[in-house]
Amino acid sequence: MSELVSFKCPNCGSPLMYSAEKRRFTCEYCGGDFDFDTVQNADVNADTEFDWGDYKENVSGESLEGTVSYVCKSCGAEVVTDATTAASLCPYCGNAIVMEQNVSGLIKPNGIIPFRVDKKQLKEIVANYCKGHKLLPKNFITDQKIEKIQGLYLPFWLYDCHADGSMGFNGTRVRAWSDARYNYTETSFYYVECEGEVGFAKVPVDGSMRMGDPLMDSLEPFDFSDIQDFAYGYLSGFVADRFDQDADYCLPRATSRIKSSVATVFTSAVRGYYATLTPSRSNIALDHTQVNYVLLPVYFITTSFRGQKYEYAVNGQTGKMVGELPVDTRRSTKYMLGIGAAVFAAALAFATFIL
Amino acid sequence: MKKRLFAFFGILLLLSVLVLPFAGSRRALAADQVCPQIIDEADILKPSAETELGAQIAALESKYQTNIVILTVTEMQRADLKGGQKYYDIQAFTEDFYDFVYCGGREKDGIILCVNMDYQNREYCIVTTGKEINRFQSKMDYIYEKIYDNLTRAEYEGAAETYVKLIETKYRLGFYPPSFGTVLICLAIGLLAGWLVTKGMKGSMNNVHMATSAGSYMIPNSFNVRRQNEIFLYSNITQTARQTEHREGGGGGGIHIGSSGFSHGGGGGHSF
Numbered sequence: 001m002s003e004l005v006s007f008k009c010p011n012c013g014s015p016l017m018y019s020a021e022k023r024r025f026t027c028e029y030c031g032g033d034f035d036f037d038t039v040q041n042a043d044v045n046a047d048t049e050f051d052w053g054d055y056k057e058n059v060s061g062e063s064l065e066g067t068v069s070y071v072c073k074s075c076g077a078e079v080v081t082d083a084t085t086a087a088s089l090c091p092y093c094g095n096a097i098v099m100e101q102n103v104s105g106l107i108k109p110n111g112i113i114p115f116r117v118d119k120k121q122l123k124e125i126v127a128n129y130c131k132g133h134k135l136l137p138k139n140f141i142t143d144q145k146i147e148k149i150q151g152l153y154l155p156f157w158l159y160d161c162h163a164d165g166s167m168g169f170n171g172t173r174v175r176a177w178s179d180a181r182y183n184y185t186e187t188s189f190y191y192v193e194c195e196g197e198v199g200f201a202k203v204p205v206d207g208s209m210r211m212g213d214p215l216m217d218s219l220e221p222f223d224f225s226d227i228q229d230f231a232y233g234y235l236s237g238f239v240a241d242r243f244d245q246d247a248d249y250c251l252p253r254a255t256s257r258i259k260s261s262v263a264t265v266f267t268s269a270v271r272g273y274y275a276t277l278t279p280s281r282s283n284i285a286l287d288h289t290q291v292n293y294v295l296l297p298v299y300f301i302t303t304s305f306r307g308q309k310y311e312y313a314v315n316g317q318t319g320k321m322v323g324e325l326p327v328d329t330r331r332s333t334k335y336m337l338g339i340g341a342a343v344f345a346a347a348l349a350f351a352t353f354i355l
Numbered sequence: 356m357k358k359r360l361f362a363f364f365g366i367l368l369l370l371s372v373l374v375l376p377f378a379g380s381r382r383a384l385a386a387d388q389v390c391p392q393i394i395d396e397a398d399i400l401k402p403s404a405e406t407e408l409g410a411q412i413a414a415l416e417s418k419y420q421t422n423i424v425i426l427t428v429t430e431m432q433r434a435d436l437k438g439g440q441k442y443y444d445i446q447a448f449t450e451d452f453y454d455f456v457y458c459g460g461r462e463k464d465g466i467i468l469c470v471n472m473d474y475q476n477r478e479y480c481i482v483t484t485g486k487e488i489n490r491f492q493s494k495m496d497y498i499y500e501k502i503y504d505n506l507t508r509a510e511y512e513g514a515a516e517t518y519v520k521l522i523e524t525k526y527r528l529g530f531y532p533p534s535f536g537t538v539l540i541c542l543a544i545g546l547l548a549g550w551l552v553t554k555g556m557k558g559s560m561n562n563v564h565m566a567t568s569a570g571s572y573m574i575p576n577s578f579n580v581r582r583q584n585e586i587f588l589y590s591n592i593t594q595t596a597r598q599t600e601h602r603e604g605g606g607g608g609g610i611h612i613g614s615s616g617f618s619h620g621g622g623g624g625h626s627f
Binding site: 181199203345 | 537545565568582589
């Protein structure tokens with residue numbers, strides 16, 4: 001009598017069957033036969049993948065002299081600017097902020113991408129973003145007023161790594177033929193292994209607790225070839241946030257994105273040969289790991305329309321705008337019913353005259 | 356005198372051959388008509404219904420310049436077809452009856468319903484000729500289905516009325532009004548399409564999404580496959596019996612050439 005246990009095959013990663021008669025584990029995919037100790041100690045049953053080890057963190061820890069720190073008493077945000085820029089409102093909650101002498105100030109970043117989009121261009125960027133959306137409230141584009149624009153340098157961690165290893169897949173090929181009496185389908189099962197390497201550079205993760213990950217992800221891509229050495233002059237007229245989530249804290253987000261892309265490229269390398277392909281095992285090690293701390297430019301725009309406030313973010317380097325536009329419920333219902341009626345009429349005509 | 360007697364009996368015999376098979380007819384024949392539109396040899400239609408339907412059919416034929424025929428039999432065997440041999444295919448029987456008996460060997464536009472009341476195998480068949488092939492072919496299943504409902508309930512007048520009504524509707528409207536179920540399905544499709552399109556439009560108004568991959572940050576040309584191999588494990592072969600053409604009640608549907616050499620449409624024989 002056999003029973004299924006939750007161990008994976010050290011050879012191919014498939015689920016193992018335990019034979020009480022033999023007192024051993026067998027793999028029905030690759031035919032492997034193992035004792036309990038071998039299975040328990042196999043790497044495949046331990047989560048050692050994508051271990052960044054002691055990665056090189058390029059953060060000097062050096063506080064910048066000559067910057068002025070402001071603290072928001074309302075939301076607790078700490079922002080920094082140069083001595084010549086007077087900040088009065090919190091870029092996050094809009095409440096008054098006060099200058100503080102005893103805060104830690106801005107830690108010197110490895111680099112900064114300066115603002116390349118001028119504030120004067122933002123009105124046009126907002127108008128272009130709203131164009132073509134049929135469910136916007138009537139006159140939203142013309143009557144929307146920009147109430148506040150805040151240019152902010154946000155802290156990002158950029159992760160570099162080189163992934164090396166192998167992935168195993170369970171694949172099938174299907175062949176079909178017929179004779180006078182029967183149709184035949186032959187399904188052949190394979191264990192497929194692919195071994196290789198791939199490199200990633202500057203995978204960004206925002207280091208600010210107040211910024212939602214989806215919003216910051218949506219501002220991508222940034223052109224990282226434009227990263228400049230930090231200089232105080234870039235802060236003039238803008239404020240910068242200091243990171244409150246360190247590189248270790250943000251690491252799982254970077255790992256998750258890299259892991260997904262590694263699986264995609266390995267799968268694409270073998271996919272063409274099989275009808276179905278299911279990943280069963282992976283053993284990927286990371287090396288040449290390092291993290292850089294940079295400041296990236298983002299505009300936050302607050303607009304108002306009929307007493308309601310709307311907030312957007314704009315990539316200060318490329319001008320890409322992100323945010324959620326309001327939906328006019330009446331228009332949405334009209335479109336739904338209009339399209340529904342047209343499709344209903346077409347379907348009815350098709351059923352009546354053609355079927 | 357003998358010649359006159361032979362001529363008299365000859366004419367009497369000829370008349371009996373022409374008239375006897377249609378003794379059930381209650382209506383007078385038109386000048387160029389070989390036999391009536393309703394030939395109820397199985398005697399399943401009431402005389403009153405036959406008269407009423409005959410009048411309707413005559414009006415339709417006159418209005419739309421076509422032939423509409425109803426034939427009921429108890430066996431597929433006639434002295435005036437195939438030398439009196441029995442037919443085993445209701446479609447071939449119906450086609451030959453229409454071509455050789457009803458139309459006298461000429462190709463005429465028309466549609467005929469044949470109901471075979473053979474107690475061992477009750478079946479019915481519709482055959483179309485000429486311009487009626489294209490008019491009715493795409494809706495043949497629909498017509499069969501409607502008539503089937505009457506026949507299975509032994510409503511033979513009802514079946515004949517349905518048949519005539521369906522022909523009249525197709526001529527008058529050019530289509531059959533969809534059933535309530537079809538309207539409901541189309542309504543559901545319409546609402547679903549409207550909802551999906553509007554959902555897509557709403558989705559395009561929010562471009563804030565979590566990133567799940569780092570594909571944009573892969574170093575160009577850095578992906579290098581060092582080794583790739585496969586191990587054959589096992590294979591399964593499944594076999595399924597091939598579907599063979601099977602028609603209930605015999606007779607094939609679709610458009611084809613009959614034994615007369617004329618094209619016919621129809622839906623083949625169906626049991627009831």
